[in-house]
Amino acid sequence: MTPPAERRLLTPEEYRQAQDSPEFTELRRRFRRFAFPMTVAFLAWYLLYVLLSTYAPDFMATPVFGNVNVGILLGLGQFVSTFVITHLYVAHANRRTDPISDEMRERLEHHDYAPSARGTTGGTDLGKGGATRA
Template identity: 40%
Template sequence: MPDWERIERSDEFRELVKRRKSFVVPATIFFLAYYMGFILLAGYASDFMGESVYQGLTVGYCLALTQFLMVFVLGIWYLRKSENEFDPLADKVVEAAAEAEDARFVRKDEGTGVKA
């Protein structure tokens, strides 16, 4: 059985958590602030949100549609960052854990203590 505490203390795992957190936390804050800004504008600046941009298309609709665009962009950005940065780090964590665990899939015989 893997030693999860040792894996958690490893430099590779800490680096993975640090890098992932440095992306996810700011992206989440940005998303929530953008969304809350939209909600506040809708509630308190109804005149501004109701202004026509083009033949019935209002500022409110435009800002609402940018929510979809933002989620799409953040999702693609995360996938690329994950593929190029997080996944290689995760592979290093797995390799380090496998090296630390001498014989991960080899069982010891209960009676003799000899590897079977």
């Protein structure tokens, strides 16, 4: 990663080029293919819990052992499922999206998306009047 003192500010054109790149399209696709189904599944699971609590109180009050009933177990299951989803997302991000975003960040830092850098393998020269960030 480029040290902060040596970074040149990116132009709007560079951001647009990065956003229009096939890598960014793939990054969005991979994120959405995980996030949307997982969000729908969790919301359905939460809605089931709320509906059972509202319309099936006798079922939710069914004792499982001691003073623990089905409602308490399903409520605790909400917490467990949150931790499981978080773990799955971190694993997914580490394996499927972070490599692409790391590569894109490197390319942005080297200004590979700059209009003058298109079609080249290197970045632009920072010594030619580029603004730097302190």
